[in-house]
Amino acid sequence: MTFNVLTSQFWSLLVSGIALGFIYVLISLGYTMVYGVLRLINFANSEIFMVGTFATVLVSRDLYKFDQNTNPLTGTKLVLTLGSFLLASMLASGITAVFVELIAYRRLRAKGTNRLASLISAIGTSIVLQESVRILTHSIPMSNPRVIRKYDALTFGSTGIRNDTIIVIVFAAILYFAINRFVSKTLLGKAIRAVSMSEETSRLMGINLNRVISATFFIGGITTGAAAFLYETVYENTKYNVGFNIGLAAFTAAVLGGIGNIRGAFFGGITLGLLEVFIAAVLGTQWKSVTVFVVLVLVLLFRPNGLFGEAITQSRV
Amino acid sequence: MFNIRDRGAEIWDRSDRKRRIAIALGSVALAASLPFWADIPILNIVNTPISSFQAVLVYPVGMFILMALGLNIVVGKTGLLDLGYVAFFAIGAYSAAILGTKTHLNIWEILPIGMALAMLAGLLLGLPTLRLRGDYLAIVTLGFGEIVRITAVNTPSIGGPNGIPGVPNPTPIFGVKFDDYKPIFWVVLVMILLVIWMIRRFSVRRPGRAWEAIRQDEDVAMLMGVATLKYKIWAFVIGAAIGGAAGVIFASNSMYVAPDMFSFNISILVLSCVVFGGMGNIWGVVVGGLTLAYLPERIRFISDARQLVFGLALVIIMNVRPDGLLPRKKREKIRKVRETSESSSSGAQS
Numbered sequence: 001m002t003f004n005v006l007t008s009q010f011w012s013l014l015v016s017g018i019a020l021g022f023i024y025v026l027i028s029l030g031y032t033m034v035y036g037v038l039r040l041i042n043f044a045n046s047e048i049f050m051v052g053t054f055a056t057v058l059v060s061r062d063l064y065k066f067d068q069n070t071n072p073l074t075g076t077k078l079v080l081t082l083g084s085f086l087l088a089s090m091l092a093s094g095i096t097a098v099f100v101e102l103i104a105y106r107r108l109r110a111k112g113t114n115r116l117a118s119l120i121s122a123i124g125t126s127i128v129l130q131e132s133v134r135i136l137t138h139s140i141p142m143s144n145p146r147v148i149r150k151y152d153a154l155t156f157g158s159t160g161i162r163n164d165t166i167i168v169i170v171f172a173a174i175l176y177f178a179i180n181r182f183v184s185k186t187l188l189g190k191a192i193r194a195v196s197m198s199e200e201t202s203r204l205m206g207i208n209l210n211r212v213i214s215a216t217f218f219i220g221g222i223t224t225g226a227a228a229f230l231y232e233t234v235y236e237n238t239k240y241n242v243g244f245n246i247g248l249a250a251f252t253a254a255v256l257g258g259i260g261n262i263r264g265a266f267f268g269g270i271t272l273g274l275l276e277v278f279i280a281a282v283l284g285t286q287w288k289s290v291t292v293f294v295v296l297v298l299v300l301l302f303r304p305n306g307l308f309g310e311a312i313t314q315s316r317v
Numbered sequence: 318m319f320n321i322r323d324r325g326a327e328i329w330d331r332s333d334r335k336r337r338i339a340i341a342l343g344s345v346a347l348a349a350s351l352p353f354w355a356d357i358p359i360l361n362i363v364n365t366p367i368s369s370f371q372a373v374l375v376y377p378v379g380m381f382i383l384m385a386l387g388l389n390i391v392v393g394k395t396g397l398l399d400l401g402y403v404a405f406f407a408i409g410a411y412s413a414a415i416l417g418t419k420t421h422l423n424i425w426e427i428l429p430i431g432m433a434l435a436m437l438a439g440l441l442l443g444l445p446t447l448r449l450r451g452d453y454l455a456i457v458t459l460g461f462g463e464i465v466r467i468t469a470v471n472t473p474s475i476g477g478p479n480g481i482p483g484v485p486n487p488t489p490i491f492g493v494k495f496d497d498y499k500p501i502f503w504v505v506l507v508m509i510l511l512v513i514w515m516i517r518r519f520s521v522r523r524p525g526r527a528w529e530a531i532r533q534d535e536d537v538a539m540l541m542g543v544a545t546l547k548y549k550i551w552a553f554v555i556g557a558a559i560g561g562a563a564g565v566i567f568a569s570n571s572m573y574v575a576p577d578m579f580s581f582n583i584s585i586l587v588l589s590c591v592v593f594g595g596m597g598n599i600w601g602v603v604v605g606g607l608t609l610a611y612l613p614e615r616i617r618f619i620s621d622a623r624q625l626v627f628g629l630a631l632v633i634i635m636n637v638r639p640d641g642l643l644p645r646k647k648r649e650k651i652r653k654v655r656e657t658s659e660s661s662s663s664g665a666q667s
Binding site for chain 1 (some may be wrong): 392398445446448449453455456457459460461463464467468470471581585588589592593596621622624625627628629630631632635636639640641
């Protein structure tokens, strides 16, 4: 164990932990939104994330023909290019999410069967998505051409903060607050909250359940897709199984904060990001996920509904 | 829709004792003869293209049925979602590997030790976590499965990522040697039958009724005086013991264990067997395990796409038959209908 890492690199660890945390926040929003309305874990969310990363890479590599020798872009051109990547991955993930709801959940929901059946069909959908991509890419990792020059944009004393980290934090924060506002202020957001309170009653009040649930999946997909874009900006490569570990971590984050609770996703994500980074620095990366799960178990023991309580509205029956 | 489960139950209910014994013995004999099918002309369509059919019968088919039966107690009977069942399988396999290579114990002596260690792990995991509800339990068990695997990867004294080679085969008993797949398959078959027998006994006694009550409504069960935590822990621990036993036999059959063998995918596959076949119903689980373990091996000729086909099959079957291939509920309903109609008709007569 090397505790002096903590003092010597504290600030840079803190910043990278927050950046990782914000990526988790966006993905856990995908889990939390769906859980809020359906009371179901969307097992295919990690594949929705994976689709988003591939959308970013494909647009960059095959549409714009960027490669490793491309000169970094600057100014308006950079903003527009990144914006188009973001749009592509958000749309790809959003559409995949709606598609997942259609094939994995809708029929089963109409039949009103047990929750495990939906879970298995979601797992099936997740296998189908992952395997299709694996076969199409021949299991070869794909690297994302770098279009942005990475440098320390800000320096505090000896600690530099890179510009891609700043992009992640600023953008994820904006999107998080936008989603939060959307759910609390708009009509559709109100409908989503209503459905999460009671499916029955909201149907009696004239809410089109199918449409609201599709919309929820789409919004969850959009945030997950945005996370995929940010992930690509920082880590610059992807693979057919990229979603597995990160999806697991994001789901843990959602549970940590209290699943179904949008604020919980925020705090859970940030907490998990910081925990992972600091634990990796102290104990070594190999024990990272073990410690994270141990912390999760401890939190659930003392606060069985997560740090910030369950659900947008009330606990499950 | 035609329901094989109910037809089977009807035949069973109508038969007298003699016929029941005949049916049971016939099915056991049929199952025991499976390893020979690969050499018999017409039956050899069951042959698997890449790996030998007899090997496939032991792992994955036999092992998956065994594990699915164990998980069925937790998920199907008690209604607790366990996503880390592979942990108990891994604990059994690793105890067989460590004790088998470092001590002079043979596999039959290790079997109860492996089961006990798995039960202990189940108890240690169950005590704090079974107080949690539904999806939290799922994520904690999932985490436990990963913890066991990652710990194995990161502990050099048990081989780290390379695992432990040279696990001994079972020592001969009654002159039967276990250097071939056939006898090991029969051992697995006997274990499956024992587990089925055990579950059937449990189901009609207090623990079975307690599990059923917990599954239907935990709060009501508690109010009715069922010691819910105790029975949940029992379900967990018994499930763990079966997983551990499967692990011991698995390690001794493959003669080698490595952390990669115990990934999250195995937990998911076993859970799929349970849900796919029909939760809570022993025969459904057996059919589920048989199908899901055998199918990917049989369609290996489409090698690259077999997992894809597997995923599609999961989605389609769950959409068409959400309660699994051989569901439990319909039978209960039919019983009830029959009982009420009988009582009403007898009431009319008197």
